Amino acid sequence: MLDLDLDGYVEEFGRVTEAYRTGEASEGLPADIGLARSLIPPGTGALRDFSYVGSEIPLFDASNCVACMECVTQCPDTAILGKVAPQEVVNEDLEAADSTEDLRGHWAVTRKFHGTREKQGQTPGLFGIFIDPTKCKGCAECVEVCGDHDALSMAPKSKPTMSEARSAMEHFQRLPDTPEEFIREKVAADRMLACERSLLYVGGAGSCAGCGEASALRMLMAQLGWTVGRENIGLVAATGCNTVYSSTYPYNPFMVPWTNSLFENAPAMAMGVRKRWDQRGWGDKALWVIGGDGALFDIGFGSLSRMLASGLNIKVLVLDTQVYSNTGGQASTASFTGQAAKMSPHGKVQKGKAEARKEIAMIAMMHPDTYVAQTTAAHTNHFYRVIAEAQSFDGPALVVTYTTCQPEHGVGDECAAQQAKLAVESRAFPLLSFDPSRGDRISERLDLKGNPSIKADWHSDKEGNQIDFLTFARSEGRFAKQFAADGAPTEEIQLARDRSLATWRTLQELAGLLPV
Secondary structure (H helix, E strand, O other): OOOHHHHHHHHHHHHHHHHHOOOOHHHHOOOOOOHHHHOOOOOOOHOOOOOOOOOEEEEOOHHHHHOOOOHHHHOOOOEEEEEEOOHHHHHHHHHOOOOOOOOOHEEOHHHHHHHHHOOOOOOOOEEEEEEEEEOOOOHHHHHHHHHOOOOEEEOOHHHHHHHHHHHHHHHHHOOOOHHHOOOOOOOHHHHOOHHHHHHOOOOOOOOOOOHHHHHHHHHHHHHHHHHHOHHHHEEEEEHHHHHOOOOOOOOOOOOOOEEEEEEHHHHHHHHHHHHHHHHOOOOOOOOEEEEEHHHHHHHHHHHHHHHHOOOOEEEEEEEEEEOEEOOOOOOOOOOOOOOOOEEEEEOOEOOOOOOOOHHHHHEEEEEEOOOOEEEEOOOHHHHHHHHHHHOOOOOEEEEEEEEOOOOOOOOOOHHHHHHHHOOOOOOOOOOEEOOOOOOOOOOHEEEEEEEEEOOOOOOEEOOOOOOOHEEEEHHHHHHHHOOOOOEEEEEHHHHHHHHHHHHHHHHHHHHHOOOO
């Protein structure tokens, strides 16, 4: 094996990223031992510039901001960052900075960090939102989740807007991290204020604009960084979208070590890593497997089941897009009945996928002493809670997260959180957590809190309109052919509705919510 000075390789890697930035890499870089061994240093994604991508960029209106942190949390590209700082710290930097831009508009006086703290006799803080023009792809997810607050809006990219955004980011980077006193342990959304501790997915990944997977990965890293620390995290990633956009040479968005396994055997590889770690006395280090539904519902399902049965302290995050996103949109066993995809097209004979969706969470619950959860990045508190519970559980854990895939689902770039919420409300993807340590009975172990109208078949909105699987299907292009011109649903999509309700009723029964 060729020797490699790893520390020196990382230290000198700037020559590689610079060559790619200037377009000289193919002719100017020599053969590289590190590349031959598939090594990319951590965090190099921070050096990637996406300012040429997209035609719009978000603008921040501090007067409408309530510091909810939803925009920071849901951004898939680490393109929006938040910070809290005392007034005098902000003023000192602005007065010292040689900038013609008016950056005071990036700071909001909010009840959360200013008014309440001032009343309690604590140091008040200003809350700032900053958009990194080198990371933003213009998906507008931030504007969508901001909603009626109207603190964010999209504007065309221009020399003035881009110049102001760059100056604002320089201002952000000059300031110290948010002081610990402003970050409350119980407010999950504030995790990402602790930049050094929890921003372990730095952006620069080649994921699609608005990618639901990337938001889930950022939140996973934030929670693990918050609870166990960067130095105690390792990842085994199954080949799929997540490995492609996270290792487009020379850019790596992760600040923790990770390795890519073949499509089907990430859980098996993780078993080997875990046993070696345990031999070395690293039993407290967090080891997570990451993969899509193709890798873990389908091709690697046997490997996953074996891992769950092993009792080893390995955790799994399934990025469930209900389709083989990376290889062109083929149907998987996670796909819904009636969904149009490659290998299950909608035509005269076959009208989309005929099979029922595999409910992998329910299967995993039947494995011995295994923690199981279903969640979405759009349900911020639920997501952070189940990741924390999975990590602290003494044994294997499986967390399945709904991740919107815009091109394969047929939805807009800004729709990741919106569609994930609708999937939950319509019973297409119920939230759940299953913890064997809660008791001996399944009804004690299974928790469905977080789902709306938890004891009813269907949930209704404020106007009294029933939200069911048909509501969900009408909102996505992958089901478009299941509705006639007048909106009438086909038998196939009606079957999908019936199957989603049957799954929901089974979960209700297991959780002890149905009358005996």
